Amino acid sequence: MKITAEALRQRIGQFFFPAVFINDTEENIQKTERLIREHNIGGLTFFHSRASAATNYESKKKVVFNDDSYEKIKALIVRYQKAASTPLLISIDAxxxxAMRIEKTPQYPYAITLGALPENKSDLVFEVGKQIGLDLKAAGIQYNLSPLADINNNPNNPVIGYRSFGANKEKVADFAVEYLKGMSEVGILGCLKHFPGHGNTNVDSHLGLPVLKETLEELLENELYPFIKGIENNVDSIMIGHLAVPSLNDGKVTSATLSKGIIQDLLRDKLGYDGLVISDALNMHSVSKLYETKGQLEWEAFNAGNDILCFAENVPEGIEAIYKNASPDRIEESFNRIMKAKEKAGILSGNTAASGELNFEKTSQLNLEIAQNTITAIINNSGSEVAFEAHKNNKLAKLSLYKNTENTFFKTLNSELKSPEFAFENLEVSDISLIKKELENFELVLISLFVPKAKPANNFEIDNEVLELLSELLQTKKCIIFVFGNPYALPLIPNLKNALELIQVYQDFEEFQKTAGIQFLDKITLKGNLPVSIEIQ
Known part of the structure; x- marks a missing residue:
């Protein structure tokens, strides 16, 4: 059957998933509506705001928080679906x-925290996938660009870190599959990323091009393992990372997103994957600056084997370039994959309405159960007995770093271990020399370190003065340290090996603070396992 040029262009439009922003101007919203109407685009990927899009890290634009972002996204989705003749597949990184993109919505633990769960608690990862799926449905979103199948085997990785389930390939594979199954149970499409594996890189691909030096054999042994497991379990889609693997690309340092050798030869032919392939965001600097002609990047990404062009910035030009260069068969292939995904998401009949409500209580119960099974003892010397002894002799003090003393962790401890409390909040309002002086007469200091940031830039925003204070206390006092945050921050602390007890708590959620306090007071054996390998000083 011969298809008209216009109909073919309409099909090509389905490959495009431009970025849209929850907090945007009416002018930009109308521009997107026109794009949907005129070019029959396949879907949208939502971000919080233009300032929050990852490539704006270096422009230092301030992200302005907005309490009604959730209501806004719901209304925008309805508006955009109304403009579409083919129902849009709405996607987001969740x-x-x-909460990864929208304020005042349920937040679940990071993947690194879930990675601390014992293997026999993988049902909790399934539950997280399921609850996130239900939250997406409540907003009118059908497609979660998640989870990561990347293996966390490089502590200097600036962009994966806390987003990966850990360093063990089997656990990463099992937990990623559980998360996908949880979403699938409630009808949400998932996505494994960033193929062929972004874990062992030390460049942020939002800003530059990371290069993987491994051979195919090495990749099959490690990086590719979770993706292979995902393929065996019929994963809906796989996102191609912006990273170069010269060994799979005739020695060329080309982004995987633009490499037939990686998408067609490896993923499709060798690994036998026939599901949806989506590019990583095409505005990321590792690829966005490669071509001067508008539309050429979109064509190159499609030609390499991507079905969905995520964050495509040149829609009309991209459609034309694909129309001119692609074979009708190849267009048909990608079009059919996208339609199949839309059918699975249940939207082709035109039913794109949001369903259900956000359930913060259910999230809290789930987070509590995860806390009870993830908190990890890294150094364990019966700290709680020593603390009760010091408390009896008035030799116990508590020190909170980066939160005031009114935190839930201290409040929980105070039911049995009330003692003098000190806090360092930031260099503007807190006096470290005064804190040192105040602590002189105490033998044991129970320290809660609330790591300021999850990303490793600038030492996770931990001030040098705080590291010096910790170093000094560790050399002169008995210290019990609870770290609420990314475990990759631990190697920064000098003399940490001197700690009487070191407990890794991963999150600062109320449920985690409360559980850490209860487990300490009740001398409960901790069940968590550190999911990454870390050398402490």
Missing amino acids: EWGL
Whole structure:
């Protein structure tokens, strides 16, 4: 059957998933509506705001928080679906829930925290996938660009870190599959990323091009393992990372997103994957600056084997370039994959309405159960007995770093271990020399370190003065340290090996603070396992 040029262009439009922003101007919203109407685009990928899009890290634009972002996204989705003649597949990055992009929505633990769960608690990862799926449905979103199948085997990785389930390939594979199954149970499409594996890189691909030096054999042994497991379990889609693997690309340092050798030869032919392939965001600097002619990047990404062009910035030009260069068969292939995904998401009949409500209580119960099974003892010397002894002799003090003393962790401990409390909040309002002086007469200091940031840039925003204070206390006092945050921050602390007890708590959620306090007071054996390998000083 011969298809008209216009009909073919309409099909090609389905490959495009431009970025849209929850907090945007009416002018830009109308521009997107026109794009949907005129070019029959296949879907949209939502971000919080233009300032929050990852490539704006270096422009230092301030992200302005907005309490009604959730209501806004719901209304925008309805508006955009109304403009579409083919129902749109709405996507978002919700790795730890809608909270990754939207304020005042349920937040679940980071993947690194879930990675601390014992293997026999993988049902909790399934539950996280399921709850996140239900939250997406409540907003009118059908497609979560998550989870990561990347293996966390490089501590200097600036962009994966806390977003990966850990360093063990079997656990990463099992937990990623559980998360996908949880979403699938409630009808949400998932996505494994960033093929062929972004774990062992030390460049942020939002800003530059990471290069993997491994051979195919090495990749099959490690990086590719979770993706292979995902393929065996019929994963809906796989996202191609912006990273170069010269060994799979005739020695060329080309982004995987633009490499037939990686998408067609490896993923499709060798690994036998016939599901949806989506590019990583095409505005990321590792690829966005490669071509001067508008539309050429979109064509190159499609030609390499991507079905969905995520964050495509040149829609009309991209459609034309694909129309001119692609074979009708190849267009048909990608079009059919996208339609199949839309059918699975249940939207082709035109039913794109949101369903259900956000359930913060259910999230809290789930987070509590995860806390009870993830908190990890890294150094364990019966710290709680020593603390009770010091408390009896008035030799116990508590020190909170980066939160005031009114935190839930201290409040929980105070039911049995009330003692003098000190806090360092930031260099503007807190006096470290005064804190040192105040602590002189105490033998044991129970320290809660609330790591300021999850990303490793600038030492996770931990001030040098705080590291010096910790170093000094570790050399002169008995110290019990609870770290609420990314475990990759631990190697920064000098003399940490001197700690009487070191407990890794991963999150600062109320449920985690409360559980850490209860487990300490009740001398409960901790069940968590550190999911990454870390050398402490």
